[in-house]
Amino acid sequence: HVTPEKFYVEACDDGADDVLAIDRVSTEVTLTVKKDVPPSAVTRPIFGILGTIRLVAGTYLIVITKKKKAGEIFSHAIWKATDFDILSYKKTMLHLTDIQLQDNKVFLSMLNHVLSVDGFYFSTTYDLTHTLQRLANTSPEFQEMSLLER
Numbered sequence: 798h799v800t801p802e803k804f805y806v807e808a809c810d811d812g813a814d815d816v817l818a819i820d821r822v823s824t825e826v827t828l829t830v831k832k833d834v835p836p837s838a839v840t841r842p843i844f845g846i847l848g849t850i851r852l853v854a855g856t857y858l859i860v861i862t863k864k865k866k867a868g869e870i871f872s873h874a875i876w877k878a879t880d881f882d883i884l885s886y887k888k889t890m891l892h893l894t895d896i897q898l899q900d901n902k903v904f905l906s907m908l909n910h911v912l913s914v915d916g917f918y919f920s921t922t923y924d925l926t927h928t929l930q931r932l933a934n935t936s937p938e939f940q941e942m943s944l945l946e947r
Contacts, residue, residue: 798838801888804858805834806846821886824849824856845919847881850908853901854893856886859912861919873923881912 798805806817818829847859863880883905890898918925924932924944932940939947 798834798840799884800835800838804884805829805838806843807831807834819858821888824886843882844876845878845921847878847912847917850883852904852908853897854885854887854890858884858886859908860884861917864919867918870920870923873920875918875920875923875925877915878917878919883908883912 798807801821803821804819806819807813808815814830816829816831816834818827818833819825820827843860843862844864845861847861850857850859860882861878861880862882863878864876865879867875867877869875890901893901921944924947926947927935
């Protein structure tokens with residue numbers, strides 16, 4: 798969900814009520830609940846957040862807008878991110894000079910080129926950041942941690 802003040806990322810899991818709120822001015826990230834998302838927010842589906850990047854015009858949020866199933870590891874789906882959107886935290890570019898606008902445009906073009914190259918994979922249920930050998934040699938406590946905590 799997008800409003801002029803915040804980005805709201807809502808989980809699609811059954812029973813999930815938490816919403817990630819990202820302030821577009823302070824860049825502060827907090828957890829809130831679904832009822833705090835304004836009804837005026839522009840809503841569209843995404844499949845994940847790739848990250849943020851700071852360019853000349855300010856901070857941008859990179860989200861995954863399309864995915865394709867690449868396969869499975871131990872019945873865990875592995876997805877290939879195939880399309881992205883780059884969302885500006887700033888509501889306007891009026892604070893930039895013509896040279897800064899041109900530089901920002903070049904950087905956005907470079908970023909879009911990098912995102913168009915194959916190789917962005919993710920899983921919502923399996924840890925792709927560690928090798929199978931490493932995962933086999935971890936403690937039960939590590940195995941019980943959420944992917945975010947790892």
